[in-house]
Amino acid sequence: MMLTSMRxxxxxxxxxxxxxxxxxxxxxxxxxxxxxxDWPGPDLMLCLMLAWVTQRPDHLPTGLIALVVLTEDMILMRPPGLWSALVVLATEFLRARSALTRELGFAAEWLLISGVMIAMLLAYRLVFVVAFMTQPGFGFAFAQTVGSILMYPVIVWLLRVVFHLRKPSTGEVDAMGRRL
Incomplete structure (x- = not known):
C-alpha cells in the first residue's frame, strides 16, 4: 500500500x-x-527545473526535462535542441551532486546554481558565436541570468511551501528501494 502511494x-x-x-x-x-x-524577466522555467532537480532529483526524469525544454524551444523558435541539451547537462550535473547539495546550506546551493546558470549562458552564447548566428546583446542575456539567479530562492521557497518538496534525508530510499 505504501509503495503504491509513493509511486x-x-x-x-x-x-x-x-x-x-x-x-x-x-x-x-x-x-x-x-x-x-525593457528589462528581461527571469527564466522561471529554468529556475523551476534546477530547483526541482536540486530538491528532489527522483521526481524529474531526464526525458521529461528534455521533452519540456525541447517543446519550449520549438514554440519560442529557438534553435531546437541547443538550450535543451544545455538544460539536460545542467540538471544531470546537479543530479550527480545531489548527495553533496543535500549537505550544503542554502547559500552554498544558491552559489552552485548561480555558477551553473552563468556557465549555461556562456555555453549558449559560445555556440552562437561558433555558428556565426545573430544573438541578442550580452547585457540583455546577462540581465536575464541575474534575474533568474535572484528569483531562484523564491522558486525554492514556493516549491517547499506549495508542493512540500524537500531534499531527501540521509538514508532515505525511493519507491524502488534505491537510496536517494
Whole structure:
C-alpha cells in the first residue's frame, strides 16, 4: 500500500511539473510588457527545473526535462535542441551532486546554481558565436541570468511551501528501494 502511494505521488509531482511548465510557457508567449528596452524577466522555467532537480532529483526524469525544454524551444523558435541539451547537462550535473547539495546550506546551493546558470549562458552564447548566428546583446542575456539567479530562492521557497518538496534525508530510499 505504501509503495503504491509513493509511486503515485511521484507521478503526481511529474504531472504538476508539466502543468506548471505549460502555464509558464503560455504566459511567456503572451504579449505582456513587450516594450523595447525593457528589462528581461527571469527564466522561471529554468529556475523551476534546477530547483526541482536540486530538491528532489527522483521526481524529474531526464526525458521529461528534455521533452519540456525541447517543446519550449520549438514554440519560442529557438534553435531546437541547443538550450535543451544545455538544460539536460545542467540538471544531470546537479543530479550527480545531489548527495553533496543535500549537505550544503542554502547559500552554498544558491552559489552552485548561480555558477551553473552563468556557465549555461556562456555555453549558449559560445555556440552562437561558433555558428556565426545573430544573438541578442550580452547585457540583455546577462540581465536575464541575474534575474533568474535572484528569483531562484523564491522558486525554492514556493516549491517547499506549495508542493512540500524537500531534499531527501540521509538514508532515505525511493519507491524502488534505491537510496536517494
Amino acid at each position: 503515485n505521488s511521484t507521478w503526481i509531482y511529474r504531472a504538476a511539473f508539466v502543468a506548471i511548465a505549460l502555464a509558464l510557457l503560455f504566459f511567456k508567449m503572451l504579449p505582456l510588457g513587450s516594450i523595447a528596452g
